[in-house]
Amino acid sequence: MSVCIPFTCRGNRSIWRNNQRELSTANRIYQKESSVLQTMAPILLNATGTDHSDYIEQEEVHVKNPHLDSMEEDILYHLDLGTKTHNLPAMFGDIKFVCVGGSANRMKSFAQFIHQELGLSGDMAGIRDICAGTDRYSMYKVGPVLSISHGMGVPSMSIMLHELIKLLHHARCRDVILFRIGTSGGVGLAPGTVVITNQAVDSFLQPQFEQVVLGKVIVRSTELDKGLAEELLSCSTEIPNLPAVIGNTMCTHDFYEGQGRLDGALCSFSTEDKLEYLHKAYDVGVRNIEMESTVFAAMCHTCGLKAAVICVTLLNRFEGDQINTPHEVMLEYQQRPQFLVSRLIRKRLGLIQ
Numbered sequence: 001m002s003v004c005i006p007f008t009c010r011g012n013r014s015i016w017r018n019n020q021r022e023l024s025t026a027n028r029i030y031q032k033e034s035s036v037l038q039t040m041a042p043i044l045l046n047a048t049g050t051d052h053s054d055y056i057e058q059e060e061v062h063v064k065n066p067h068l069d070s071m072e073e074d075i076l077y078h079l080d081l082g083t084k085t086h087n088l089p090a091m092f093g094d095i096k097f098v099c100v101g102g103s104a105n106r107m108k109s110f111a112q113f114i115h116q117e118l119g120l121s122g123d124m125a126g127i128r129d130i131c132a133g134t135d136r137y138s139m140y141k142v143g144p145v146l147s148i149s150h151g152m153g154v155p156s157m158s159i160m161l162h163e164l165i166k167l168l169h170h171a172r173c174r175d176v177i178l179f180r181i182g183t184s185g186g187v188g189l190a191p192g193t194v195v196i197t198n199q200a201v202d203s204f205l206q207p208q209f210e211q212v213v214l215g216k217v218i219v220r221s222t223e224l225d226k227g228l229a230e231e232l233l234s235c236s237t238e239i240p241n242l243p244a245v246i247g248n249t250m251c252t253h254d255f256y257e258g259q260g261r262l263d264g265a266l267c268s269f270s271t272e273d274k275l276e277y278l279h280k281a282y283d284v285g286v287r288n289i290e291m292e293s294t295v296f297a298a299m300c301h302t303c304g305l306k307a308a309v310i311c312v313t314l315l316n317r318f319e320g321d322q323i324n325t326p327h328e329v330m331l332e333y334q335q336r337p338q339f340l341v342s343r344l345i346r347k348r349l350g351l352i353q
């Protein structure tokens with residue numbers, strides 16, 4: 001008996017509701033048979049190849065770690081979840097869309113917004129933070145959508161993603177799509193423009209993510225799903241006042257010097273040096289700068305997960321460094337990636353044309 005209920009992304013709302021009913025029946029069975037289920041994971045835990053095509057054929061969530069196979073229990077420490085303490089297939093088995101963003105408040109607002117957008121019943125005012133037992137990340141589940149904060153920078157995103165991908169794997173999720181909905185500095189774009197990432201590049205403008213492992217550098221591709229990016233761009237044309245482009249996104253390890261800002265506590269370069277760097281980035285297609293896209297793209301790509309990065313620009317970096325946009329305008333800007341992702345989700349669920 002598997003609790004992984006087939007889910008048709010392009011199906012309609014009633015299919016999803018039926019799946020909810022089946023899932024809760026399955027969960028009751030799970031509670032009786034959890035020991036049997038422990039041995040039935042359909043996931044290739046011990047996949048060790050390096051070629052992405054080794055993993056992409058089945059649309060399951062692949063964990064590339066053979067050691068997990070022999071662990072009796074997996075504690076997802078920073079999410080305050082675990083395989084023995086929580087019935088992960090019951091709690092998360094129906095997840096199809098995962099939206100991540102830096103701020104805990106933004107991801108709570110997104111959960112409330114998507115609840116309304118999906119036309120679900122119930123009061124969302126007191127929505128529960130699934131990770132409330134830890135103050136590292138916040139997580140909300142709304143039907144087939146999971147909304148999670150990741151904090152700022154690559155290490156924070158990376159820790160969250162390790163545990164999120166294991167969570168999706170333990171929960172036996174299938175056909176999951178991940179979106180990063182964030183903010184960024186624009187390069188040659190009007191503030192408020194949404195950039196859908198074509199390629200995530202590092203500070204050397206290379207489409208790769210470098211991780212130091214046992215004192216050696218491992219390089220991973222930051223390829224994102226081109227079809228998904230085009231689908232998002234097409235959704236943007238259906239939403240009024242939502243300027244969007246597809247462009248490359250530079251991911252840095254710092255907000256100030258690392259992004260060529262002249263206004264940090266330290267600055268070792270001139271205005272001319274800054275502009276030369278930003279123009280060099282612009283010439284290779286960079287249209288925005290943020291701080292997590294490379295590790296997000298690399299980890300999703302390696303694990304065979306479809307992913308997209310959608311960040312609104314808060315300023316045009318050719319024109320300045322300080323973010324002085326009024327608070328209400330900033331809030332409206334931050335909602336733009338959410339509107340876009342919501343539209344795509346509703347289309348995929350068959351709720352709108």
Ligand SMILES: O=P(O)(O)O[C@H]1O[C@H](CO)[C@@H](O)[C@H]1O
Pocket residue numbers: 101102103151152153181182183184255290291292
């Ligand atoms: O708005 P979020 O998602 O936090 O993303 C951007 O904003 C933060 C810097 O202000 C960095 O995390 C950067 O990537």
Ligand SMILES: O=c1cc[nH]c(=O)[nH]1
Pocket residue numbers: 183184185186255259289290291314
């Ligand atoms: O300039 C900016 C704005 C938001 N986030 C960034 O990382 N950089």
